[in-house]
Every structure is written in structure tokens, then in C-alpha cells.
Amino acid sequence: MPETVRVGLIGYGMAGQVFHAPIISSVPGLHLVKIRETKPANIHLANQRYPFAEVVAETKAILNDETINLVVIATPNHTHYTLAEAALLAGKHVVVDKPFTVTSAEADALIALATRQNLLLTVHHNRRWDSNAKTLRRVIASQLLGRLAELEIHFDRFRNFFRPGAWREENIPGSGIFYDLGPHLIDEAQVLFGLPLAITADERIQRTDGKTIDNFTVMLDYDALKVTLKGGMLVREPGPTYQLLGEQGSYVKYGTDVQEEALKAGLTPVNTPDWGIEPESRWGKINTEYQGQHLVGTIQSEPGDYREFYANVYAAVTGQGPLAVTPEQARNTIRILELARQSSAEKRTIPWSYS
Numbered sequence: 001m002p003e004t005v006r007v008g009l010i011g012y013g014m015a016g017q018v019f020h021a022p023i024i025s026s027v028p029g030l031h032l033v034k035i036r037e038t039k040p041a042n043i044h045l046a047n048q049r050y051p052f053a054e055v056v057a058e059t060k061a062i063l064n065d066e067t068i069n070l071v072v073i074a075t076p077n078h079t080h081y082t083l084a085e086a087a088l089l090a091g092k093h094v095v096v097d098k099p100f101t102v103t104s105a106e107a108d109a110l111i112a113l114a115t116r117q118n119l120l121l122t123v124h125h126n127r128r129w130d131s132n133a134k135t136l137r138r139v140i141a142s143q144l145l146g147r148l149a150e151l152e153i154h155f156d157r158f159r160n161f162f163r164p165g166a167w168r169e170e171n172i173p174g175s176g177i178f179y180d181l182g183p184h185l186i187d188e189a190q191v192l193f194g195l196p197l198a199i200t201a202d203e204r205i206q207r208t209d210g211k212t213i214d215n216f217t218v219m220l221d222y223d224a225l226k227v228t229l230k231g232g233m234l235v236r237e238p239g240p241t242y243q244l245l246g247e248q249g250s251y252v253k254y255g256t257d258v259q260e261e262a263l264k265a266g267l268t269p270v271n272t273p274d275w276g277i278e279p280e281s282r283w284g285k286i287n288t289e290y291q292g293q294h295l296v297g298t299i300q301s302e303p304g305d306y307r308e309f310y311a312n313v314y315a316a317v318t319g320q321g322p323l324a325v326t327p328e329q330a331r332n333t334i335r336i337l338e339l340a341r342q343s344s345a346e347k348r349t350i351p352w353s354y355s
Helices: 014-024 040-049 077-089 104-117 131-142 177-193 258-264 307-317 327-346
Strands: 005-010 030-036 054-056 070-073 093-097 121-124 148-154 198-204 215-222 225-232 242-246 249-253 284-290 293-299
Touching: 005 014, 014 030, 014 040, 014 070, 014 093, 014 258, 014 307, 030 307, 040 054, 070 077, 077 093, 077 104, 104 121, 104 327, 121 307, 121 327, 131 177, 131 242, 131 249, 131 284, 131 293, 148 177, 177 215, 177 225, 177 327, 198 327, 215 327
Parallel strands: 005 030, 005 070, 030 054, 070 093, 093 121, 148 225
Antiparallel strands: 148 242, 198 215, 215 225, 242 249, 249 284, 284 293
């Protein structure tokens, strides 16, 4: 029988409900035993969905539990550093929801602490296992477009109102769309192409009476390749999610991964046979010349599967393989975000640097 990793989840808001608890509970070897939550509606939902897990009001009830091996932090961004530090000092392996931390200095401190404690530390960059991301990697590896010249990635929404009590829309450290969605896009660029030579960015508040950033554009310079990352809250008519241009052709993809919709509807990989499979209507379009032939058609989407993130965490905790998302990669994502904010504030291109 495989070794069981007992998991404590800190936070059962949207991230805990949608992206963590249902996936943890779908991965063999992981056992969700405690959930820390204080809001009555969230407590009721947690008890309903996970009757085998104890819902507790205090973080220390998880940190002081010697039977818990792994702590997952799914709380507001500005709390990530202090909670991860406390979990590591308590001798727990740690998964932190993205973004890793608010600053790269905080990320460096956590990496050093995890090393001293000889503990695993990783960040929930689950979007690497989106259908979109997996398919894009396959298209790039195929070299069907020839030498790549430009990639534009969007993560857009339409919300022209403010949600009462939503911390992401308050003017606090780590709030706003750039810290919310930007890390997904930056991580994807880093996975595909490594670290950029330079960063040019623009971030702004577009909604009337907005308190925090709700629109961003980041251009990453990879010499002959330009990568543009964009997110906004006033995009009522969605454009392409991906637009990849090469010397021989283009690949264009609309729509987002189907897993988020399914998870928000209360479905899980355990009770959904065709988990993560996109309908043909969402497949991306390709128009290119390859080996003397003009090719126009669709590219079948790879199945998405967020379980792969937690399956990898389980393997790493039990000594069966290395981490897929290293804390150093997640730290570099935060550093790129910092440099992008500096670029926007100073209205100039900023060279990549670690500090």
C-alpha cells in the first residue's frame, strides 16, 4: 500500500473550495484531515463535502497536529509568507497557493528556511496542467510554425462592479488582478522560454472608483521572440487566449480550460469520466506551411488535469521524484512581477535581474 500523506488545508474560501480540496481528495495517497475556516457558510460547505475532515477555527490546530505531513495555504496573498513560515517551523511540508509571496525577498526567506528544515516547499501553479497550456507546449514542440516570433497570452474577465468584502479589490499588498492572474501567465512564459532578458509593462486601474490594479500588459523580451501577457476586468467580448506567430504560420486558441467550470459546479475528477476534455468547438486553429504543404485546420486539445500537480507533490513528499514546480521558479515569477511593476511606475524597460 502507498504511504498516506495527511493534509491540513488552511483556508476554505474560493481557492480552497474550488482548486485545492476537491483535487487533494481525488489524488491517491493524499488524505485531507483538517480544514481551517472561520466563516459559517464555508464551514457548513466543508462539513457537507468532506465529513471525514475536521473543520477547525485556529491555524495552530493544524500546525500542532503531529500526524499532519503537508500543509496547504489557500488564504489572502498578504498572509502567505507568515503562514508558510509558521508551517515550515512546525516541521510541515508546504504548498502555497499562487502567488508565492508578495515580494521576492519573502520568497527567498522561505526557500532558505525550507532548506534549513529539510522540508518540501512548492507553489500551486496548477495552470501548467490546463488543457490550453499542455496543448500549446505540444504545438511549440512540433515546430509546425517554424521559428517563433511572437506569443500573446490573455487572461481576461468582465466584472465592471466591485464585490463587497472582496480582499482582492482592496488596496492591500498582493491584491488586484496582476497578483491574482499575472503569476499564472508569467509562470507559463517561464516554463516555455525561461527567464526574459528584459521586462516592459503597464498596469492601471480602469474601472470607475477602482481601488487596485484591474488591467495589465507585460512584454517579455526573449531577443528574437516577443511574449506579451495581458489581463483585464473590462473584456466583455473575449479575444484569443493564445496567439502564437511563427515564420511559417499561426496558432490561435479561444476559451479557457474546462476544469474550473466543472469544479465551480461541484464536479470532481472522481465523479466525472471525461475530466478535463475540451469539446471540439474549443480546439485551437492552425494556419501554416509545413514541409511544402499549406495546412489549415484545428489542433485537438490535450486533456487538462489539475490532479497532476498534487500527484507530483505526493511523489516528492514520499521520495518518489522531484518537484515539478520548484520554489525557485515561483520566486522568479514574483521577481518578474516586481520588475514589471517597476517598469510601469517608471515608464521604461527594466533588464532582468535577481535582485
